[in-house]
Amino acid sequence: MGMTITEKILAHHADREQVEPGELVNCRVDIVLGNDVTTPVAIREFEKIGVERVFDAERVVIVPDHFTPNKDINSAEQARRVREFARQYGIINYFEVGRMGIEHCLLPQEGLVVPGDLIIGADSHTCTYGALGAFATGVGSTDMAAAMATGEAWFKVPETIKFVYYGEMPRWVGGKDLILHTIGDIGVDGARYMAMEFEGEAIRNLSMDNRFTMANMAIEAGGKNGIFQPDEKTLDYVKDRARRDYDFYQSDSDACYHEVREYDVSQLEPQVAFPHLPENVRPVSEAEGIYIDQVVIGSCTNGRLEDLEMAASILRNKKVHRELRVIVIPGTQEIYLEALRRGLIEVFVEAGAVVSTPTCGPCLGGHMGILARGEKALATTNRNFVGRMGHPESEVYLASPAVAAASAVLGRIAVPWEVVS
Amino acid sequence: MILKGKVHCFGDDVDTDAIIPARHMTTSEPDELAEHCMEDAEPEFVRKVNRGDLIVAGKNFGCGSSREHAPIAIQAAGVSCVIAGSFARIFYRNAINIGLPILECEKAVREVQSGDELEVDPVAGSIRNLTRNQEYQAIPFPPFMQNIIEKGGLINYVKERMKQQCQE
Numbered sequence: 283m284g285m286t287i288t289e290k291i292l293a294h295h296a297d298r299e300q301v302e303p304g305e306l307v308n309c310r311v312d313i314v315l316g317n318d319v320t321t322p323v324a325i326r327e328f329e330k331i332g333v334e335r336v337f338d339a340e341r342v343v344i345v346p347d348h349f350t351p352n353k354d355i356n357s358a359e360q361a362r363r364v365r366e367f368a369r370q371y372g373i374i375n376y377f378e379v380g381r382m383g384i385e386h387c388l389l390p391q392e393g394l395v396v397p398g399d400l401i402i403g404a405d406s407h408t409c410t411y412g413a414l415g416a417f418a419t420g421v422g423s424t425d426m427a428a429a430m431a432t433g434e435a436w437f438k439v440p441e442t443i444k445f446v447y448y449g450e451m452p453r454w455v456g457g458k459d460l461i462l463h464t465i466g467d468i469g470v471d472g473a474r475y476m477a478m479e480f481e482g483e484a485i486r487n488l489s490m491d492n493r494f495t496m497a498n499m500a501i502e503a504g505g506k507n508g509i510f511q512p513d514e515k516t517l518d519y520v521k522d523r524a525r526r527d528y529d530f531y532q533s534d535s536d537a538c539y540h541e542v543r544e545y546d547v548s549q550l551e552p553q554v555a556f557p558h559l560p561e562n563v564r565p566v567s568e569a570e571g572i573y574i575d576q577v578v579i580g581s582c583t584n585g586r587l588e589d590l591e592m593a594a595s596i597l598r599n600k601k602v603h604r605e606l607r608v609i610v611i612p613g614t615q616e617i618y619l620e621a622l623r624r625g626l627i628e629v630f631v632e633a634g635a636v637v638s639t640p641t642c643g644p645c646l647g648g649h650m651g652i653l654a655r656g657e658k659a660l661a662t663t664n665r666n667f668v669g670r671m672g673h674p675e676s677e678v679y680l681a682s683p684a685v686a687a688a689s690a691v692l693g694r695i696a697v698p699w700e701v702v703s
Numbered sequence: 704m705i706l707k708g709k710v711h712c713f714g715d716d717v718d719t720d721a722i723i724p725a726r727h728m729t730t731s732e733p734d735e736l737a738e739h740c741m742e743d744a745e746p747e748f749v750r751k752v753n754r755g756d757l758i759v760a761g762k763n764f765g766c767g768s769s770r771e772h773a774p775i776a777i778q779a780a781g782v783s784c785v786i787a788g789s790f791a792r793i794f795y796r797n798a799i800n801i802g803l804p805i806l807e808c809e810k811a812v813r814e815v816q817s818g819d820e821l822e823v824d825p826v827a828g829s830i831r832n833l834t835r836n837q838e839y840q841a842i843p844f845p846p847f848m849q850n851i852i853e854k855g856g857l858i859n860y861v862k863e864r865m866k867q868q869c870q871e
Contacts, residue, residue: 290786296799301766306847308844318729319722319725319770319772320769320770322731322742323731323771323772323775326731330858331858331861331862331865332860332862333865346723348728350727356728356729356730357729360729360730360731402767404769404771405768405769406767406768406769406793408769420793421769421793421796421797422769422770422771422774422793422796422797422801423771423797423799424797424800424801424856424857424858425770425796425797427858428800428858428861430859431861431865432861432864432865435846469741470716470763470790471716471763473765474763474789474791474792475792500795501767503765503793504792510735520790544707578725641844646720646725646768647720647724647725647726648725648726662802664719665718665767667718667720667721667767668718668720668721668743668744669720669721670720672763674743683842
């Protein structure tokens with residue numbers, strides 16, 4: 283029987299010819315990742331194991347991105363702990379403020395994660411790297427600690443749901459809309475414990491930045507990983523970045539799937555997830571007219587260059603609505619610099635938006651844009667749980683950069699074609 | 704090990720932001736996290752919970768973030784066990800890794816109510832509702848996970864395994 287791309291990558295890293303869904307396997311990991319919130323707990327657990335070194339100092343990656351630049355003394359203490367650990371254990375891939383980025387924008391950009399890899403990260407959005415044709419999944423700090431010591435982790439081989447998207451995508455519709463629509467369809471636990479494999483005509487035409495957005499939100503459907511079969515677009519993205527050799531795996535034609543779901547995207551509208559779950563998805567036409575207090579454009583979901591270009595194409599020569607605040611957060615320093623060179627930052631500042639240094643910041647209600655009681659935000663981020671961006675009585679709507687930019691101009695949730703022709 | 708305590712019921716899809724909001728994650732000290740356990744789902748929870756009490760919740764408990772702060776906060780708040788219809792994947796893994804007993808049992812979730820007193824054997828997966836005189840059987844863990852649970856979590860398991868490998 284054939285195998286899916288997820289099964290093939292797990293089999294390879296378990297030194298097995300074949301694996302089947304439901305089996306428990308012990309796998310070598312290519313990269314172990316942590317951030318400034320999860321790594322302090324991992325350090326505490328790692329020290330209990332009592333080993334003198336990490337399994338491979340080049341394969342542990344630490345990115346302080348959640349509460350950095352540090353928002354208060356406690357977060358500064360956590361970042362110091364992480365920094366000292368990185369120095370003590372010779373962690374080469376520790377990224378300091380000024381050289382860092384939001385982890386899931388940074389690692390692919392730096393070529394630290396490559397197709398065919400098995401990656402675990404103490405951050406739930408580690409599944410982002412599935413866009414490269416890698417198996418990547420979020421774990422907790424104790425798993426991170428164990429993997430830092432052993433270079434291994436255990437997994438239950440997941441069943442796979444295949445999602446096929448056909449038809450030509452309308453203008454203003456992108457990867458964010460496809461994944462929101464999918465989560466709206468299957469629910470926040472629709473792919474619980476499972477692999478989500480994305481394919482079809484619309485996927486083959488989708489850019490890497492849009493694929494990262496989709497894989498990023500697999501966890502919002504409960505998925506273990508989200509994955510794309512690598513193609514020429516993947517090759518173009520990785521060939522000048524990859525720091526290691528890589529393998530392109532493809533699912534076999536006779537691979538076994540738990541389920542196959544098909545979507546015709548040719549008539550799809552931009553999508554909006556209403557409070558307080560990412561599954562509360564409706565077409566944007568049903569959200570038009572909802573007044574908002576803040577727009578956030580950024581995050582590991584939508585903080586990449588194409589996202590900023592999309593937002594700037596709508597905000598160019600326009601002004602942010604006077605009763606609204608707009609926060610734009612480029613995902614990495616490289617993205618920031620390129621946005622600067624292309625004039626996008628100028629567009630944002632002239633429109634009346636603030637542009638922040640890379641940080642997870644407001645996405646998780648950390649800093650840089652916390653909501654007050656009763657306030658509403660529209661964000662290009664990934665979660666809209668109760669209290670996610672601030673006060674428990676605030677609300678978050680999730681949408682694409684295009685909808686976010688149009689809403690920024692009109693002060694209410696809006697469609698892009700209301701603002702530009 | 705037999706766990707005994709009063710039940711605190713929650714609904715479906717209790718997310719990790721509800722269990723421990725990110726605004727409190729500038730610390731990883733269990734006692735400090737415990738002070739804010741379930742804060743955005745039930746602000747009075749920390750005042751109401753007694754050592755040994757149990758959380759009983761619907762489907763997909765612990766969805767969202769990978770933060771281990773969530774099971775740590777629950778454990779440090781004195782909760783002895785979480786019974787849910789189902790658990791989100793990372794929370795499930797984290798709970799086993801840190802030695803917080805969890806059980807999946809839809810029937811118990813449907814019938815148990817807040818304030819009921821339960822007696823639970825997490826290893827056998829048996830649940831007794833002392834208030835309503837009913838019994839339930841949870842889905843048993845695979846032997847591999849049972850092994851991690853019996854060793855008190857992943858770190859002990861890894862330590863033992865590394866020691867064995869050294870000796871070999």
